[in-house]
Amino acid sequence: MNKQTLFELLQQQGVSRRGFLKYCTALTSLMALPASMISTVAQALESARRPSVIWLSFQECTGCAESLLRSHSPTVEGLIFDHISLDYQHTLQAAAGEAAEHAREQAMKENYGNYLVVVDGSIPLADPGYSTIAGMSNLDMLNDTVAGAAAVIAVGTCSAYGGLPHAAPNPTGAVSVSSLIKDKPVINVPGCPPIPTVITGVLAHYLTFGSIPELDRLGRPKVFYGQSIHDRCYRRPFYDKGLFAETFDDEGAKKGWCLYRLGCKGPMTYNACATLKWNQQTSWPVESGHGCLGCSEPDFWDAGSFYKALSIPDGDYARAAGYAVASGVVLGAAAGFANQKTKSAAVSQHTKVSVDDFSLNQKDTNK
Amino acid sequence: MELFSNANDFLLWTRGDAFNIAIGLFIIGILIRLLEIFLLGRKQDFSEPRGSEWGPGLKNIITRSVVDNGTFKRAPFVVVVGYIWHICFFIILLFFVPHIELIHAMLGLKWPGLGSQFIDASAVIAMVALLAMLWHRLTHPVLKFLSTFEDYLVWLVTFLPLLTGYIAFHRMIDPYPLALGLHILSVELLLIVFPFTKLMHAITLFIARWYTGAMMGRKGIES
Incomplete structure (x- = not known):
């Protein structure tokens, strides 16, 4: 971790205390915390050390990183993002090749047990060769990197649920981070791409409380994904x-x-x-x-056409209805003719009864 | 193995395969029932007709919707609650926009919908009416004696779409795809049960009323 606190870094960037507190207020409200928590948030952020963040990009389009980085500048969120210690992000880092991988390994060694891993992109399981970095499969790199992490943040729908690569027929066998990582907290921040403020909000929550926010059943922070x-x-x-x-x-x-x-x-x-x-x-x-x-x-x-209302059936119901009409006509006709046959059989077996057929013997009629 | 990996998968299944199965069985069932009725045939009527059949038949379909005095006097509760239930049910079925969208997608017909508050109120009234009908069935000694398993099954499959629809509309089950999926599934259950139970009256009533009117018309009787 970097020795400077977040507030010191923000001051160096020319962010005033007023600006900082404004940000803390917005953040507190964003995280759906009561106003009385503003000072707690401010204190926590003032003294927060920069956590080391390792950003792994697997089967992705870089849209998630673009969403965050190109959002707008300079904002306090942007500055905070600049000043987490982003030790590995192969789109952004200057280092390449072995030097880049070395940075990742170094960050892991120095911050073992404390660093955050951000993942964008899904992990291919069908063939490791579909996506490799420095000759290392995505699965190996994920397992290797997550081993010493405090928590994993799956940014974007691909890393949260498999996303576009996971779409049928899923040729690469793409899976989400949470389906592979079971022994570390995984925070899903889905979206294609996710809202930048949500990404920074999750990071800020971790900085403020040192813990992960409350998650819903799909592993998403309830504070951002709690309402439709x-x-x-x-x-x-x-x-x-x-x-x-x-x-x-x-x-x-x-x-x-x-x-x-x-x-x-x-x-x-x-x-x-x-x-x-x-x-x-x-x-x-x-x-x-x-x-x-x-x-x-x-x-x-x-999930069906983007342009079909939610209440509309999504399958090939016209075909199902076509088969049903054909089989219904056949079955109905068969039932109808069977009924007619029963009826005509009953008519042909009908024997006429005359009054002479009735026995006057009381015993017989009582039978 | 989990059947559905998440609520969205469940919703997709209800909108996809489950709907295809339900609509298939619904159509097959209705065709069997109708063909059975029509293929039964009637003996040829050699008498000289005194009037036309079609006009009085069609007229009878409409006029029989008005309850006659005798029936009302005998069973005012069933008539009043029955009317309330059917009107509210048709308001929900035909004027809730997501339902209109479904009809438009399948049959190409569309018309303006009603605001949520009318649908919401109709749903509550329809559910209360159905509960009152069940209470009536359970407390009326003759009706209770005559009731079979089918009557209670029909009540249940009619009530469930209303209840699940109300729950989905008010998002009382979380997440929403689960609530909507349950609603669609309950309607699919209704579609499957429909042709093989008394629910079939929704179609056969037209045949029965037309036939009565047509026979009367043929005989020159005003129906």
């Missing part, structure tokens, strides 16, 4: 009033009505886009006029 997009969507009143855009350029779309009919996956998606927004809180997908894709949910690539 639909519940926090500013277009929700239109849903409740029954006002929907039916195409992307109709009157409803222009008036900002609900995008449910255009396939918005907001009701099933748990993320903070509706409240934190993107690009310096400029906008977010639904605000820009497109339905939510559900990118922070497992298997969102395989």
